[in-house]
Amino acid sequence: MPSQRPLPGRIQPAPEGFLDARQIEAVRKGRRGFLKRAFAAAGGAMAGAAAAQGAFKGESEILELPEHSRGLGQPVAARAYGLPSQFEKGLQRRESPGLTRVSAASVSFAPLQGMFGIITPSGLHFERHHQGWWDIDPARHRLMVMGMVKEARVYTMDDLMRLPSISRMHFIECGANTGMEWGNVAVPTVQYSHGMISCCEYTGVRLSTLLDHCGYDRKNGKFVLAEGADGSSMTRTIPMDRALDDVMVAYAMNGEMLRPENGYPLRLVVPGVQGVSWVKYLRRIEVGDEEWATKDEAVHYIDLMPDGRHRQYTSIQECKSVVTSPSGGQTLLDKGYYNVTGLAWSGRGKVKRVDVSFDGGRNWRTARLEGPVLSKCLTRFNIDWTWDGRPAVIQSRAIDDTGYVQPKINQLRAVRGTRSIYHNNAIQSWKVSETGEVGNVQVF
C-alpha cells in the first residue's frame, strides 16, 4: 500500500486482523475520525501496522470458519416465494419526501445506485399511481375493444392468454423523470434523479392482433384511446401508426404475471413512450378519428415552454444515459481502480454509443456496451477508471442509432426553458471530491 494521508470521509477498508472487536465496532458505527487516528498511529501503511502490532496472520473471515461452513442450512421452499438477502435491505423503492402530499397519488423511485445489468427486478420496479393501486381478480377482468371497429369485442384473460404471444424487453420511463432538476440540483442520489425508469421483459399480445381481430377502420381510425379499470381510469391517446407498430397488451413481466403495482392483470406497453401511456389495469381500447385531450394530456404531462405555451402530446423519451456507480450520495472506498457503470436508452431506437468523461466534459472516452443492445430498451455500459484521489466530474453521453447526441442541460434550457418539468434527458454530472464523496452537480 503506498503511503497516503487518509482523508475524512474516505472509507479505508480495514484488515480486521489488526483491529480489536471494540475498534471494529467503532468503524462499523462510522466513526471515521477513529480510522484517521488508527492509521496515523500505524504509520498509515499496513506494513507499519503489522510491525507495530505483531505479524498479520490473516483475516478472521478465513482463519475462523463461520457457522455457515460448519452447520446445516435452510431447507428448500422455506420461503415459497423467494426474497432478497437480509443484507440487501438498503436497496428499496423509496418516495421522495415532500414531492407529493398523499401516498396514493405519488411515485416511488427504483434504487438504480445498486442495480446491475438491464432488467429491473419486479419488486424494485418504480411506481406511479394516480389514485392508489389494486390487486384485481383476473377471472373478473375484461378488455373491451370498441369505437371505430367492425365489431366491438370483449376479451377475458383466458382469451388473451390463448392468443399468439410475444415477449419483448423494453424500458419504461416516466415523462417527469429527472423533472426536479430542470432549474438546479434538487435531489442527492440517482435513485431520486433518475429512478422513475425500469426495464423488463414483457409478455402479451400485439395490440395490432386485437385491432385486426375487431376489424378497425383502416381509413378513419387514426388514434386509439387506452383506459384503465382503476378509480383514476387513466386515459391516453396513441396514434394509430404507433399502436400498430410495437405496442403490446401485456399480462406478464419478467417471467411471472404483472405485479399489482404494475397493473395486474393487464397493462399496455408502449415502447419508447413515457410511462403514463402504459395504462395499467387496462380495460378498454377505443378506436377514433381525433385525439382525446384527456387530463393527462391537457392538464398534466404538458411541457411549459418559454413563450408561455404548453407542448401537448409530448410522448417520446429521447436518448438519455446516467452513470449509476459511482453516483450521488456515495463515497468511494479508496483511490485506485473502479468499473464505472451506467445505463443508456432511447425511445427512438437502439443505443449506438456511450462516451464517459471524468473531467466535466472536456475529454471523453467511449464505454463498453454490454449486450444485448435492444431497441427502446436499457443498455448497460461499463468503463475502466483509476481514481487518483483528485476531484473529478463524471458524466455520460449517449448516442442513439438516429445519430442524436444526448444534450447538456444548458442546451435543453436554451430551447425549452426551466419550467417544463417533463422530458429532461440532459447529461448528468457527479462530482467526486478528494474525500471520495460523490455529489450531484450541474456542469456544462
Added chain:
Amino acid sequence: MSRSSSFLAAMAIALALPVAAQAPFPGIGRAATPAEIAAWDIDVRPDFKGLPKGSGSVAKGEVLWEAKCTACHGTFGESNEVFAPLVGGTTKADIEAGRVKTLVTGDVSRTTFMKVATISTLWDYINRAMPWNAPKSLSTDEVYSVLAYLLNLAEIVPADFVLSNETIAGVQKRMPNRNGMQREHGLWDVKGKPDVRNVACMKDCPVSASVASVLPEHAKGAHGNLKEQNRPVGPARGIDTSDGKAAPAAVAAVSPSLALAQSKGCMACHAVDKRVVGPGYQEIAAKYKGEAGAESKLAAKVKAGGVGTWGQIPMPPHPALSDADAGALVRWIVSGAP
C-alpha cells in the same frame, strides 16, 4: 383421396364460409353488447363526442362542492393542501385572448385553469375520477353542476349560469388558455425531429469553467440516511447523512388495524404519529382520552364527515364504511393506534 386433394377440399370449404376471413382466432372473445359498451364508453372528446345530455347550475354545484370537494381542493378551489390549486392566476384579458399571460412572465405555481385549453377535459376527468376517494359516484347532472361551480370560481361564467350539453360549447370559447397549446414538436412521433442538438466532441471540448449548481447543504439529509440506501459491499458506500440521529427502528409488521385503515383509504389523509391532511391518530387519542362515549361519537363522525375540530379542512363523509369497520377503526385510534 390423396393428401393434397383432401387439403384442397378443406380449403374450398373454408373459403366458402363467410366468417373465415374475419375471425382468424376461432373461439377467442365475443361481441360486446350495447349495454356493455354504454357502461364503459365514458370518454368525452374536445369536439364533445361522448358528452351525455344533462345540466347543472352554479348554485347546485356549490352545495356539492362543499360536501364532496373542499376536503382536498378548498372552498374556493385554491387549496394546495393535497393537490395543486384548481382556480386562480387568470384574468378577464386572458379570457378575451385565450392565452394566460402569467405563463409567459411568471415562475408561478400553475393552477388547472391556467393550463387547460379544453373544457371537455375537465368534464371527462371529474366524471371518471372524482371525488378522489369515490370516483364515478357523481351523476351526470352533478358533474355539470360541479364544473359550473368551478367555472364560476374561475370567473368564466356568472353566478346564475347553468352548464349543459347545449351551453358547454359557448363556454369553450371563454376558456382562458384555449389558445395556449402547441403541437409543433418532435416528441409525438417516433420519427419526429429533435429540437436540441449536441455534438459528440471527444477532446478539449468547450465547457464552462465552474460548477453551475450543487445540492444545497440543507437538502443532503432530506431523503433520509443515504448510508442505509446503499449496499454494505461494493465499490462505494452510502454517505452517512443521519446527522448523528439514531436510525429509525426497522419497519414493524403492519397490524390488522393499520391494514384496515390502509384498505379503507384513511391513511391517504391521516398518519399515526403526525398531521398529514387530517390530525394524527395519536393526537386524536390524546384529545379524547377518558371521554365517555368518545368511541360512538367518533364512529358517527367518521361516517358523516365533519369540520372545525382540527381546523378548516373538512373530513369527507364515508357512507360506504360499515358500522363494524368504523367501530373497529375508532377503537384502535382512541387507544393510540398501537
